Amino acid sequence: MTAPVLAEAQGPKARRRALVGSVVAAVIVAAFVVAAVRRLDANGQLESASWRPFTTWPVAKFLLGGLVNTVKVAVTAMGIALAIGGPLALARIARNRPVRWLAGLYVQFFRGLPLYILILFFGFGPIDLTPFWSLAAGLSIYNGAVLAEIFRAGILSLDRGQGEAASAIGLGYRQGMAYVVVPQAVRRMVPAIISQLVTLLKDTSLGVLVLYEELLRRSRLNAEFTQLTLPSLVVAAVLYIIVNSLLSMLATRLEARQRRRYGAGRIDVAGLEDLAVTSAKAGAMVDQSSTGI
Amino acid sequence: MQFVLDNRGLFFDGMRTTASLTLLSFAAALVVGAVVAAFRISPIPPLRWVGATYVGLVRNTPLAVLIVLFFNGFADAGIIVQSRYLSAVIVLSAYTGAFVAETLRAGVNAVARGQGEAARALGLTFPQVLTVVVLPQAVRTVVGPLGSIFIALIKNSALAALISVQDISGVTEQLITTTGDYIPLFAAAAAAYLALSLPAGFAVSRLERRLAIKR
Numbered sequence: 001m002t003a004p005v006l007a008e009a010q011g012p013k014a015r016r017r018a019l020v021g022s023v024v025a026a027v028i029v030a031a032f033v034v035a036a037v038r039r040l041d042a043n044g045q046l047e048s049a050s051w052r053p054f055t056t057w058p059v060a061k062f063l064l065g066g067l068v069n070t071v072k073v074a075v076t077a078m079g080i081a082l083a084i085g086g087p088l089a090l091a092r093i094a095r096n097r098p099v100r101w102l103a104g105l106y107v108q109f110f111r112g113l114p115l116y117i118l119i120l121f122f123g124f125g126p127i128d129l130t131p132f133w134s135l136a137a138g139l140s141i142y143n144g145a146v147l148a149e150i151f152r153a154g155i156l157s158l159d160r161g162q163g164e165a166a167s168a169i170g171l172g173y174r175q176g177m178a179y180v181v182v183p184q185a186v187r188r189m190v191p192a193i194i195s196q197l198v199t200l201l202k203d204t205s206l207g208v209l210v211l212y213e214e215l216l217r218r219s220r221l222n223a224e225f226t227q228l229t230l231p232s233l234v235v236a237a238v239l240y241i242i243v244n245s246l247l248s249m250l251a252t253r254l255e256a257r258q259r260r261r262y263g264a265g266r267i268d269v270a271g272l273e274d275l276a277v278t279s280a281k282a283g284a285m286v287d288q289s290s291t292g293i
Numbered sequence: 294m295q296f297v298l299d300n301r302g303l304f305f306d307g308m309r310t311t312a313s314l315t316l317l318s319f320a321a322a323l324v325v326g327a328v329v330a331a332f333r334i335s336p337i338p339p340l341r342w343v344g345a346t347y348v349g350l351v352r353n354t355p356l357a358v359l360i361v362l363f364f365n366g367f368a369d370a371g372i373i374v375q376s377r378y379l380s381a382v383i384v385l386s387a388y389t390g391a392f393v394a395e396t397l398r399a400g401v402n403a404v405a406r407g408q409g410e411a412a413r414a415l416g417l418t419f420p421q422v423l424t425v426v427v428l429p430q431a432v433r434t435v436v437g438p439l440g441s442i443f444i445a446l447i448k449n450s451a452l453a454a455l456i457s458v459q460d461i462s463g464v465t466e467q468l469i470t471t472t473g474d475y476i477p478l479f480a481a482a483a484a485a486y487l488a489l490s491l492p493a494g495f496a497v498s499r500l501e502r503r504l505a506i507k508r
Contacts, residue, residue: 003334003401005409005427006419010336018336025339043371109483112444112490116451116462117482125475198353205355208455216358223365230369233362237354244353 050231059222063232066218067239070204073132073214077139077204078197084140085147092152095173103148110145115203118142123210131212135204143200150196154189155181187262191255198247202240215239294477300468307464308485314381314450314460315489319443321386326393333398344394351391356452360384364456381453385446392442400435401427433504440497447490461485 010018040046053059091103110118119138122129129137158181166176207214219236223229297304332344351359364380367373374380404427412426454463465482472478 003398004406005401005404006334006422007336008410008413014336021337022339025337025343029339029343039372040370043369045370109487112448112487112494113483114448114451114462114486116448116454117465117479117486120462120465120469121475121479124469125479202353202355205357206452208357216355216361220361230362230366233358233366237358237362240355240358241350241353245349248353 045230050228053226053228054231054235059226062222063215063218063235063239066213066215066236067243069212069218070201070207070214071243073135073139073207073212074197074201074204076132077136077143078200080136080140081143081147081200082193084144085151088144088148089151089155090177092148093155107145107148110142111149113142115139115142115206116209119206119209131207131210134210135207135212135214138206139200139203142203143196146196147193150189150192151185154185154192157188158185188258191251191258194247194251194254198244198251201244201247205240294474296468296472296474297477297481300464303459303464303468304461304481304485307459307461308489310378310458310463311447311450311460311485312489314378314385314453314458315443315447317382318385318389318450319446321382322389322393322442322446325386325390326397329390329394330397330401333394334401348391348394351388352395356384356388356449357455359388360452360455377453377456377458380456381450381458385450385453388449389442389446392445393439396435396438396442397431399438400431403434404430436504437497437501440493440500443497444490444493447486447493451486 037046044050054063088103088106091099092107094100094103115138118141119135122137123131123134162180162184163176166180167173171179204214205216208217208220211217215236219232223232226232329344329347332340333348335341335344360381363384364374364377374383408426408430409422412422417425450460451462453460454466457463459467461482465478468478469475
């Protein structure tokens with residue numbers, strides 16, 4: 001995907017240069033790959049003894065069980081976060097100023113804290129929770145704030161005319177929101193929410209702090225037990241990559257479908273730099289939401 | 294509360310470590326991101342492939358996994374970095390660099406195609422097109438997201454504590470075990486992070502506003 005602003009259709013000379021460049025680049029890349037493989041081999045990392053255990057059922061079951069636990073806590077946290085984020089977003093755009101201010105405070109505070117500290121708090125702090133719930137609580141509270149921002153951006157991304165039309169036909173504020181604005185906004189937010197789910201899945205790896213048996217912890221346990229550190233971690237990484245890539249592709253496809261069907265643009269929320277949703281032609285970024293964190 | 298005050302030296306050291314981790318990693322990430330972005334928009338397919346694979350792999354892997362993989366796992370392959378701090382910087386830069394690359398790419402794509410065509414029609418060479426026409430306009434689009442990435446990096450730097458780097462989170466983890474005074478301890482940790490991220494947030498939005506196109 002070359003940048004259209006920087007490149008035009010290539011003439012014969014440019015094509016030749018690109019071909020030469022391709023060959024040179026391919027050779028260099030191949031050289032790196034070969035060097036890496038030889039390095040690994042020299043350290044005995046490519047022997048089947050290192051990797052065969054992962055095809056055995058006990059080890060596979062252990063690690064896949066970790067993945068299942070990861071998904072479990074992610075789904076739970078997402079559910080609670082959605083329940084927090086919706087009302088919070090509505091509070092953020094409420095007409096009542098104290099409510100708006102309080103909601104803003106919640107969002108700014110929890111988005112400014114590292115998840116690390118939140119999970120430490122629930123895991124080792126005053127409240128006694130199981131590892132699952134320590135992790136879930138930290139994740140939900142943080143992502144509740146993030147989802148509130150996504151919801152708010154979704155609602156604000158809607159054409160103002162919709163709200164105006166709603167009041168023009170006599171719908172009150174609440175009815176207008178419920179029947180006109182929110183349904184349309186929700187549809188637009190789904191790709192962003194799925195992208196946030198990807199981030200959530202990655203953040204579950206912090207479960208190691210509270211010894212929750214999710215994928216990373218299990219892979220480290222396996223590494224300790226079998227002394228196969230690199231393979232264990234690589235297998236875990238591959239599992240994460242597969243799951244997250246699939247979700248990201250889903251999000252991108254949904255966003256493309258929306259763009260086609262409803263002409264809805266992407267929602268940009270300041271601060272969510274790892275939203276995986278990018279369309280084929282990255283349009284100009286529209287700053288939808290508040291400043292800062 | 295007294296406990297926190299007694300240990301405020303540790304906290305300040307931790308804040309210094311967090312700040313330096315963040316700044317160093319961000320600087321390196323800008324470099325990495327620029328290179329990867331250049332790869333991704335290059336007319337040479339192998340380079341595009343390398344860039345896309347890099348971004349795809351790094352973005353879909355949890356940062357915690359990357360840190361543990363680099364510090365513990367790579368030892369098996371003979372790559373050992375003794376310093377925990379340096380390891381943290383390397384992994385944080387590599388991770389953040391991927392996001393920077395995507396942001397830069399989107400920023401360049403956001404510049405109207407006609408600008409490039411006009412520049413070329415005027416006879417500007419490729420470097421000139423880049424530096425005189427495209428990048429100045431791209432910068433305006435890119436500053437906001439880059440600021441967000443910086444603030445996210447402040448928070449991500451906490452993961453350095455996973456390999457026992459004594460940043461704010463590392464200090465907090467260390468102190469938890471020696472006191473039952475939870476609330477002041479976590480309040481101090483929260484305050485420390487907010488003391489770093491809030492000013493950064495203000496600075497970024499001020500910068501954005503200055504660069505915004507007044508319509």
